[in-house]
Amino acid sequence: xxxxxxxxGCVLLMxxxxxxxxxxxxxxTQPPPTPPPAAGCVLKSELITRFGSAxxxxxxxxxxxxLARVKAANQATGQEYExxxxxxxxxxxxxxxxxxSNFFTGDLMGGVPGIQGLTFVSTGSSTPLKSKYVFSYDSRxxxxxxxxxxxxxxxxxxxxxxxxxxxTYERQTGPRVxxxxxxxxxxxxxxxxxxxxxxxxxxxxxxxxxxxxxxLLVSVISPHNPLRIDARYYDDVAxxxxxxxxxxxxxxxxxxxxxxxxxxxxxxxxxxxxxxxxNQVTYDCP
Numbered sequence: 001x002x003x004x005x006x007x008x009g010c011v012l013l014m015x016x017x018x019x020x021x022x023x024x025x026x027x028x029t030q031p032p033p034t035p036p037p038a039a040g041c042v043l044k045s046e047l048i049t050r051f052g053s054a055x056x057x058x059x060x061x062x063x064x065x066x067l068a069r070v071k072a073a074n075q076a077t078g079q080e081y082e083x084x085x086x087x088x089x090x091x092x093x094x095x096x097x098x099x100x101s102n103f104f105t106g107d108l109m110g111g112v113p114g115i116q117g118l119t120f121v122s123t124g125s126s127t128p129l130k131s132k133y134v135f136s137y138d139s140r141x142x143x144x145x146x147x148x149x150x151x152x153x154x155x156x157x158x159x160x161x162x163x164x165x166x167x168t169y170e171r172q173t174g175p176r177v178x179x180x181x182x183x184x185x186x187x188x189x190x191x192x193x194x195x196x197x198x199x200x201x202x203x204x205x206x207x208x209x210x211x212x213x214x215x216l217l218v219s220v221i222s223p224h225n226p227l228r229i230d231a232r233y234y235d236d237v238a239x240x241x242x243x244x245x246x247x248x249x250x251x252x253x254x255x256x257x258x259x260x261x262x263x264x265x266x267x268x269x270x271x272x273x274x275x276x277x278x279n280q281v282t283y284d285c286p
Contacts, residue, residue, distance in 0.1 A: 041257045041283040042195045047075075048216075049277040056280070067197050083203070104202070111198030112141050133209055143201070143221065146209045152180075154209055156221075161186075163222040167214050181232045182214050186224040189256040192281060193220045215246065215263065215276065225250060225258055255285050 042065070045058045054075040062068045070083040106114030116133040136145040142162065146154040152171040159165050169180040193200060201221045218226055229246040246265040250258040261278040 040195070041190070041192075041253070041255045041285040043192045044282040044284055045280065046192065046278055046282075047280040049279075051276075067200060102203070106135075108199050108202065109197075111201070112137055113199075113202060116202065148209065151209065161223060163224050164218045167218065178234045180234065182218075183230045183232075184214075184218055184222075184226050185228045186222065187227050187250065189225055189250070189252055189258065191219055191223055191225055192257055192283075194223055194257075196220075215248075225261070253283065253285070255283075257281075257283055257285075 042061070043059050045056065047054055047056045049055075056073050056075060058071045059067060060069040060071070068084070072081040072083070073079070101119050103117045104113040104115065106112060113135060115135070118131040118133070120129040120131075131151070132149055134147045135143060136147075138144045138158070140158075140162075142156070142158050144156055152169040155166075155168040155170070156164050157166040163184070163186045165184055167182045167184070171178050171180075215226060215229065218229075225248065226246075227248050229248075231244045231246075232241055233244070234240075235242050244265060246263050248261060248263045250262075251260040253259050258278070259281045261276075263276040265275075
């Protein structure tokens with residue numbers, strides 16, 4: 001399902017326009033989100049495999065329990081990545097091949113920054129690539145939109161538990177606005193990222209906010225785990241909208257945190273394709 005948006009020429013980022021079954025529009029007054037059903041487990045490591053390409057992630061924390069560093073390694077190529085968190089900023093080192101850095105305005109440590117500036121520099125290049133993202137929030141301080149200079153607009157809608165139930169990426173194509181919509185349903189268990197610091201959703205594995213597969217993004221932002229993602233996207237070649245579906249299954253530890261995740265998707269409907277897998281997940285649990 002995820003290759004479709006690449007084929008459609010979407011840059012790595014944004015989200016939906018329709019407000020579907022039970023999705024809450026931003027700006028409305030609603031009760032505070034329901035807290036996760038269990039707490040206490042802190043993610044230590046995981047292995048994420050996408051279409052046969054596996055990357056391991058190791059999470060390191062400081063003496064206060066705040067996330068300090070993420071180390072990632074591609075299992076096939078041996079290429080390593082390191083994400084260091086310091087003073088509310090993030091610096092990434094890609095095995096000496098490139099670096100990127102972030103700065104934020106607003107309350108990043110509280111999970112509600114106003115602007116993110118990203119600079120990416122390849123080794124040997126004298127011209128850094130820069131991106132700027134402007135964040136907006138709903139009345140419950142849930143991230144509701146991300147606007148960038150050259151990327152699609154991202155819109156997020158939530159249920160009463162704080163789960164992202166709809167993401168819409170809007171891109172301008174001549175006089176038209178083309179939208180890609182992802183409608184998401186969840187289990188009632190803990191996301192593995194629940195006990196990360198609030199700023200982690202702004203500093204996760206992705207380098208951009210527009211992602212052609214929103215699974216990891218919604219897993220980081222939402223307190224529960226996605227069970228199904230239904231996509232509606234525009235096929236530029238066919239000149240029409242099409243659909244695709246992802247189905248997720250999990251096994252959980254005794255605290256209700258996933259230890260294994262497997263995803264299959266259909267695109268077109270009825271054609272089952274390769275899976276994503278998250279396994280070798282370890283936690284520190286009380």
